Amino acid sequence: MSRKPQDGAKHPRLFAAGPADGFGPSLFRPADHTVVGRGVKASRPAKLLRGVKEHSPKLPGVYGWVDGRGRVIYIGKAKSLRCRLMSYFRAESRERKAGKIVEQARLLVWEEAADEFAALLRELELIQRLRPKFNVQGIPGQQRYHYLCLGKSPAPYLYVAGRPGKGTIVSFGPLVKRYHTTDAARRLNDWFKLRDCPETVPLGFADQRSLFTDDRGARCLRFELGTCLGPCHGSCARTDYATAVKAVRAFLDGRDRTLLEHLKQQMSAAAAGFEFERAGSIRDRLQALERLDNRLSLLRRARSRHSFVYPLAGPDGGERWYLIHRGQVRAVATAPACGVSRARVAELIRTTFAAAPPPDVLTGGAVDSVLLVSSWLRKYAAEKGKLLTAAEALRRCASGGVVVGDVGPAEDAERHAG
Numbered sequence: 001m002s003r004k005p006q007d008g009a010k011h012p013r014l015f016a017a018g019p020a021d022g023f024g025p026s027l028f029r030p031a032d033h034t035v036v037g038r039g040v041k042a043s044r045p046a047k048l049l050r051g052v053k054e055h056s057p058k059l060p061g062v063y064g065w066v067d068g069r070g071r072v073i074y075i076g077k078a079k080s081l082r083c084r085l086m087s088y089f090r091a092e093s094r095e096r097k098a099g100k101i102v103e104q105a106r107l108l109v110w111e112e113a114a115d116e117f118a119a120l121l122r123e124l125e126l127i128q129r130l131r132p133k134f135n136v137q138g139i140p141g142q143q144r145y146h147y148l149c150l151g152k153s154p155a156p157y158l159y160v161a162g163r164p165g166k167g168t169i170v171s172f173g174p175l176v177k178r179y180h181t182t183d184a185a186r187r188l189n190d191w192f193k194l195r196d197c198p199e200t201v202p203l204g205f206a207d208q209r210s211l212f213t214d215d216r217g218a219r220c221l222r223f224e225l226g227t228c229l230g231p232c233h234g235s236c237a238r239t240d241y242a243t244a245v246k247a248v249r250a251f252l253d254g255r256d257r258t259l260l261e262h263l264k265q266q267m268s269a270a271a272a273g274f275e276f277e278r279a280g281s282i283r284d285r286l287q288a289l290e291r292l293d294n295r296l297s298l299l300r301r302a303r304s305r306h307s308f309v310y311p312l313a314g315p316d317g318g319e320r321w322y323l324i325h326r327g328q329v330r331a332v333a334t335a336p337a338c339g340v341s342r343a344r345v346a347e348l349i350r351t352t353f354a355a356a357p358p359p360d361v362l363t364g365g366a367v368d369s370v371l372l373v374s375s376w377l378r379k380y381a382a383e384k385g386k387l388l389t390a391a392e393a394l395r396r397c398a399s400g401g402v403v404v405g406d407v408g409p410a411e412d413a414e415r416h417a418g
Helices: 045-055 081-087 096-104 116-130 178-192 206-211 221-225 238-253 258-272 276-304 339-352 364-379 381-386 390-398
Strands: 018-020 037-041 061-067 072-078 105-112 146-151 157-161 168-175 308-313 319-325 328-334
Touching: 037 045, 045 081, 045 096, 045 105, 061 081, 061 096, 061 116, 072 081, 072 096, 072 116, 081 105, 096 105, 116 364, 146 178, 146 238, 157 178, 168 178, 168 238, 168 276, 178 238, 178 276, 238 276, 258 276, 276 364, 308 381, 308 390, 319 339, 328 339, 328 364, 339 390, 364 381
Parallel strands: none
Antiparallel strands: 018 037, 037 105, 061 072, 061 105, 146 157, 146 168, 308 319, 319 328
């Protein structure tokens, strides 16, 4: 699939004005949920506005603008569809992009959602599927994800790549802002004294000197500056280099974060000694590595923990259970109310939370979902008190007398909220 933005894909169900069933199937709706949607078709903005005034509800949902060629050009979400859609027609206060969207649109379609969280999930799903030209967030390739890789024998080092490739031992990401990652990789290679020279440079270790046909000089200043062990010079043993590789991996895995504490101590000591230029340099290094550490910590939590059931009541008073496993919403169910529904939801929970190792690397689409869930729980921190472990949710299902089994003690040990 091309990673370039393109006009939104056509969707045949969008083109009839009046009541509609929305944008098609979704992973983020209970199986028993009935979709309520509407389409307003007009050649002029004034008529689109009239349709919005007459039909749009004050409810959460997603909406799509469609141009005269039947292409979806923008997807958005709203806590109140009526308020958000009306704002597009206020020429004096709307953003410039909103004006362009209204000018090109010939059809406006919306779909009600159970709650604001459901609208957010549905917006991301539709953007990734339809790829409208006026959207940026959520479109594959627009974030230009990349990975911090450790690899390339015989002397592995850190480098940045669009995708982990041949020779990669382990990769970390996906990450954004490539220049930040490149800066962090450079600083880590310096700190742990890993090489960063081209693959064409011949390498060897001190315990291989008998194989050398001539004396080798260092190929760059890093060896002279003490920021590289110098495998190009044959100045270190293979075991010493391997120890450095293990140390940088321990930092990136989150197992050993003493590097950050050491830098903080160095910065404080430099400032106390009135070495402000040196303190500023250490501060810059610390900030670069903390930024990377924070991002990797978030992704680690999502892959290995971040598994729970999130009960959420919508404006209609109904409650939905969002089944979030390894940071992603995997399924949605209407809160069980009778014996049959309890058994059905319990089976869905057991299937969703079945034990499986976390993925080594999150893909771009998956990380968008992970970040959406994390952002929601940071914004609404009080919601964490509602979260249920899978085992707790199963016990609620069983409270009506239905025997539903269990998912094991590991799921009941801790509510992994973030």
